[in-house]
Amino acid sequence: MVKNSSEDSDTLVASMPLVVDLDGYEGPLDALLALARRQQVDLTQISILELAEQYLAFIENARQLRLEIAADYLVMAAWLAYLKSRLLLPNSQCDEGPSGQEMAARLAFQIRRLGAMRNAAEQLMGFNLLGRDVFARGAPEGVNIIRSNVYDVSLYDVLRAYADNRTREEGSRLSIEPRALFSVDEALERLTSLVGRIPDWETLERFLPSGIRNDHEHRAALATTLAATLEMTRSGRLLLRQSAPFSPIHVRRAKRDSENGSDDG
């Protein structure tokens, strides 16, 4: 941290090595405020040019120390380098946009404003705070006069409730797509309608439904169709054959005496 008190003299400031500790600052404006406080006690009199140089030196120093410098510090450095050039150049070219002086004044304003707010915050925290310095009646006797609000709920509670609800909602809106898988019932129905057309051994694969889009559906259809053939085999309507483990499964209509030759259509 740059200590910011008791260094009024410019020569002293100039001779002071810059202490580089980026963690000590909350952003470039904060760093500039700290540098400005070194420069002068009265923030209304800051020299922006000098401040720009100090800041650039500060960033350069940090770079040499190979400290990681956040992007906004570098943006500020680039902007200050530009401002410095604007301030140093004679104001001859009458381009649009604010002059160097105007830009400097605005920056000085921002620094003063941040400084003022920081002082105000310190002053506020130095007040006699309720519960820290002064205390309310510890045991009010409960005569709560004119309190027309029956419910104790703040806007914060309402917002919180809504936010929680939305959070739950976002998290739980999990729509499960209906899976177009072939069911055993469907396979049974399909095979039943086809069974008359399987006079000879055919591979099971041939009886899968059409419109299968991927391997996943294919495997599911194969499993349900197999289950259906097993069921139909059990009830004596089909025959199944597999010559070796993992080899293709073949299906054939079971010839039943009663149906022989009659149900081919």
Next chain:
Amino acid sequence: MSKVEKEVRILEALLFAASDPLDRKSLVAQLPVNCNIELLLERVRELYADRGVNLVCVAGRWCFRTAPDLAHFMQREVTMPRRLSRAATETLAIIAYHQPITRAEIEEIRGVSLSRGTLDLLLQAGWIRLRGRRRTPGRPVTYGTTISFLEYFGLEDIESLPGLDELKAAGLLQPMPPENIGEGDAEP
């Protein structure tokens, strides 16, 4: 100010701020050392004897109490503020954000059915009102918030409610990690 007077002031402050009557021991522990607690208590008792607040000793412990003769000035029906239930708060928030909204829509957003009293309670509190009827089958009643709602919550108009992005920016709305799905516990 004499030493005793100073100690009397401390004793007053301690007794005032205490949430329970204090016994001699705890008083002595908080007062400066070597003070005469009996003398101090007697002083305070005398000081406040004719005031609106008196020092009394109950069960060996000391506290301030309003003077008994003023009891009838202290009486006023006490409407102790009750906490609004979570369900009611959430319902109120949903109505505020989605008005005009029907009961069924509220239930859909909350994911649970609305218990009978919730809307009644909010209507009674004067925060919501009937807005009209939806032009859909069954013509369900729609609800919205009232002027009292705005006044109570210090809102200029209903547009002043922060949007989802703003809730997010204020840190209220937090993305929920997927692990929590199904537990219904969105507390961060």
Next chain:
Amino acid sequence: MSKVEKEVRILEALLFAASDPLDRKSLVAQLPVNCNIELLLERVRELYADRGVNLVCVAGRWCFRTAPDLAHFMQREVTMPRRLSRAATETLAIIAYHQPITRAEIEEIRGVSLSRGTLDLLLQAGWIRLRGRRRTPGRPVTYGTTISFLEYFGLEDIESLPGLDELKAAGLLQPMPPENIGEGDAEP
């Protein structure tokens, strides 16, 4: 006992028994008719000026508080509020002085973006509230302070913020430097 003295006693008792600061209206409603509330409050204030408990006006409402100089005799661990970070106190101060103010404006003053929890924490503590929306593109939400803020810091009203007049006079509460230089974007 004179009429005024009697009324002073009642006022003491009322203020003492109340759990929250009381405004003039509530006090008048409880006191006997035709009493001079200003005079009574002044009397009580004087009576307690040097006592261990003082009458103070916070947020335009009256209450007793322990004398600030006795702070170190009070049992701190009981209600010690959690320490606010520098970012949080600074944000609170900026909101107090610049209200109504948007999140973007707070960030501009601080020169850094606001971390997620800061506003949430201040909202939860009940010190800030939503004020409305700025009539600018995007209609951003604006924030301001609450009555609890005044109570916590013991301020009579928002005009009592330290140095408010000086800051105003120095133009530091305006969005732009007092000279109001150009529209050039000098944003760092």
